[in-house]
Amino acid sequence: MEAMKNLLERRSIRKYKDTQVPDDLLDQVLEAGLYAPTGMNRQNVIMVAVRDKETRDQLMRMNAAVMGSQNDPFYGAPCVIVVLGDAENYPVVENGSLVLGNLMNAAHAAGLGSCWIHRAWQMFETEEGKALLRQWGLKDTLVGVGNCILGYPDEEPAARPRLDGRIVKIG
Numbered sequence: 419m420e421a422m423k424n425l426l427e428r429r430s431i432r433k434y435k436d437t438q439v440p441d442d443l444l445d446q447v448l449e450a451g452l453y454a455p456t457g458m459n460r461q462n463v464i465m466v467a468v469r470d471k472e473t474r475d476q477l478m479r480m481n482a483a484v485m486g487s488q489n490d491p492f493y494g495a496p497c498v499i500v501v502l503g504d505a506e507n508y509p510v511v512e513n514g515s516l517v518l519g520n521l522m523n524a525a526h527a528a529g530l531g532s533c534w535i536h537r538a539w540q541m542f543e544t545e546e547g548k549a550l551l552r553q554w555g556l557k558d559t560l561v562g563v564g565n566c567i568l569g570y571p572d573e574e575p576a577a578r579p580r581l582d583g584r585i586v587k588i589g
């Protein structure tokens with residue numbers, strides 16, 4: 419029941435307190451990511467957890483640049499987990515998405531807020547993105563699946579109503 423409540427009550431958070439995510443909670447969230455299922459158990463998803471402000475701001479600018487925006491697409495969240503996959507080792511989007519789901523649900527269970535921030539694919543296609551991957555000791559052919567922003571929530575949004583007609587039961 420606890421797990422069910424967590425799944426139903428997780429929301430995307432777009433307002434954060436300044437407080438950084440502590441090591442123990444970040445590690446819990448990352449561990450949940452490690453346990454996401456992967457096709458043929460390839461475990462081919464990499465998570466890069468960024469709390470260093472300079473790097474976090476660099477990622478923010480790269481993400482905003484994809485939209486031609488000057489605003490912070492990370493909504494002030496102090497931590498970002500970049501989820502990357504190996505496109506040569508299929509299925510990258512499916513595996514990465516399940517990791518992102520685990521990260522967001524684990525964050526909520528740990529009392530943290532989170533939100534999937536898209537455009538990671540475009541971020542890591544650029545020369546700047548590839549240089550960052552190399553700096554992190556990773557292959558620069560990895561592709562971005564999504565960014566999971568993390569922090570202490572400073573809002574409590576309600577779930578929007580579920581659309582009808584999305585469940586079909588046969589028998």
Ligand SMILES: Cc1cc2nc3c(=O)[nH]c(=O)nc-3n(C[C@H](O)[C@H](O)[C@H](O)COP(=O)(O)O)c2cc1C
Nearest residue numbers: 428429430431432533534535536537564575577578
């Ligand atoms: C694939 C995907 C991409 C998303 N990209 C963004 C994004 O770039 N920025 C953002 O604010 N929210 C983003 N979201 C969050 C959705 O807007 C959010 O999940 C949706 O509005 C439902 O709200 P909930 O997560 O609170 O249930 C993304 C979610 C998914 C699954």
